Structure formats: structure tokens, C-alpha cells
Amino acid sequence: MGWKGSGAPRGDARAPHYDVAVSLQPPSTDDWVALTESPLGIEAAGDWVAMPGCGAVVIFSGLVRDHAEGTDGVTHIEYEAWAEQIEPRLATIVAEARHRWPEIGRMVLWHRHGRVALSESSVVVAVSTPHRASAFEAAQFGIDTLKATVPIWKKEFSADGSQWARSSQHIVEAEQSRASSGQVS
Structure with missing residues (x-):
């Protein structure tokens, strides 16, 4: 299914079905935020944000x-993520985006957690206006804003081992602090 013209009218609570992931079920609102271990469907994000009053759809997908x-x-x-904090923080980002750009039709903020393979999408942002x-x-x-404020950390794996990404420095410091105080992870 292509996203061209397939969006439901604004306010329509009937959401189309997508084979994205069991944990990624379309909401009845115009904002879709999620943290999931399942692969992210870029096409599904575009399909969902498209709607008749919006002539533009922008999709960003960050790949490994x-x-x-x-x-x-x-x-x-x-x-790794502080799971309980993710969706509320993503929702806050969408609310601020809607405040700055009130013409937003629909917006998606999805992020993966767990293992993500090369060339797989780890984050999707989709917006219609x-x-x-x-x-x-x-x-x-x-x-x-997601990258700067949402508590999601990445560990990069290679043949030489693994290391926390530079953007994850504060989690490394927390691990070192726990280790020096005798706390167990």
C-alpha cells in the first residue's frame, strides 16, 4: 500500500490496519508515539500521516x-531505554511541535529498543501539513528534540567488542558510579 491519498480524514477514529508490528497499533488521535522492539514500517508511517487536507508528508528514518x-x-x-518515560516524552515533543506548527495534520515519533541490525530503521519521524x-x-x-531529550541509549557492536555511543556518555558514567559504589546493575 502506498501512502498517496490513503490517509483517513482528520478525526476519523477508524484506523487502517498495517503489518508494522503488534505493538504498533494506530491510535484514534492524530499523534502516534511508540517505543518498540519490532521493526519500524516507514511506508506505514507515511500511509498513516497522509490525509486529504495535507499536501506535504515528510518522513525521516534513521538507519543503523x-x-x-x-x-x-x-x-x-x-x-536501551527508560521505557516508562519514552512515550510521555515523545508525546511532549509532538505537543510542542503542534504548538509551533498548528497546521500539523498528523505526526509519528517511533523509536526502536533492543537489537537493531544494519540498515534497519531505529527511529521514524513522519509529519503531514x-x-x-x-x-x-x-x-x-x-x-x-528526540535525540536531545529522550532517555534512549545505544551500544554499538563490532567484531572488536562493544561500546556505548558518545551520545550515551551519561549512562557510562552512571555505570561507573554504580560499580565504584558496589551497586549491581
Whole structure:
């Protein structure tokens, strides 16, 4: 199914079915936030945000790549998250985006946790608006704010072992602090 013209009208509580993942069921609202171990369906995100009053859909998908800062040969990433905090924080980001761009039709913020293989999507941001400029701006705001404020950490694995990504420094410091105080993980 392509996303062109397939969105339900705004406010329509009937959500189309997608083979995304059992844990990713479309909501009855115009905001869809989720943390899941299941693969993320980029096409499903585009299908869901598309709606008749919106002429622009912007989708950002962050993929696992084969290298990271200081590491070649990345084989996969494992994401850890403070699960209870994720969806409320994602919802806060969407609410702020809607405040800044009231013309947003629908918005998706999804993030994976657990093991994510090379070239798989680890994060999806999708936004529909009547015109492209606000869709691009809202999508960039969504991913930038998610990365800066949501407690999700990634550990990069390669043939040489594993290491926390630089953006996960505070979790490394917390582990070192626990170890030095004798606390067990």
C-alpha cells in the first residue's frame, strides 16, 4: 500500500490496519508515539500521516550504519531505554511541535529498543501539513528534540567488542558510579 491519498480524514477514529508490528497499533488521535522492539514500517508511517487536507508528508528514518565515531565494522546496535518515560516524552515533543506548527495534520515519533541490525530503521519521524516548509521544519524539530531529550541509549557492536555511543556518555558514567559504589546493575 502506498501512502498517496490513503490517509483517513482528520478525526476519523477508524484506523487502517498495517503489518508494522503488534505493538504498533494506530491510535484514534492524530499523534502516534511508540517505543518498540519490532521493526519500524516507514511506508506505514507515511500511509498513516497522509490525509486529504495535507499536501506535504515528510518522513525521516534513521538507519543503523556500518560505522560510528571511532569504530568501523559496526554489526548492530542495541538500544536501551527508560521505557516508562519514552512515550510521555515523545508525546511532549509532538505537543510542542503542534504548538509551533498548528497546521500539523498528523505526526509519528517511533523509536526502536533492543537489537537493531544494519540498515534497519531505529527511529521514524513522519509529519503531514498543508505545505512542505512546515512539514520539514516540524520533522527536523521532532528528530532533533528526540535525540536531545529522550532517555534512549545505544551500544554499538563490532567484531572488536562493544561500546556505548558518545551520545550515551551519561549512562557510562552512571555505570561507573554504580560499580565504584558496589551497586549491581
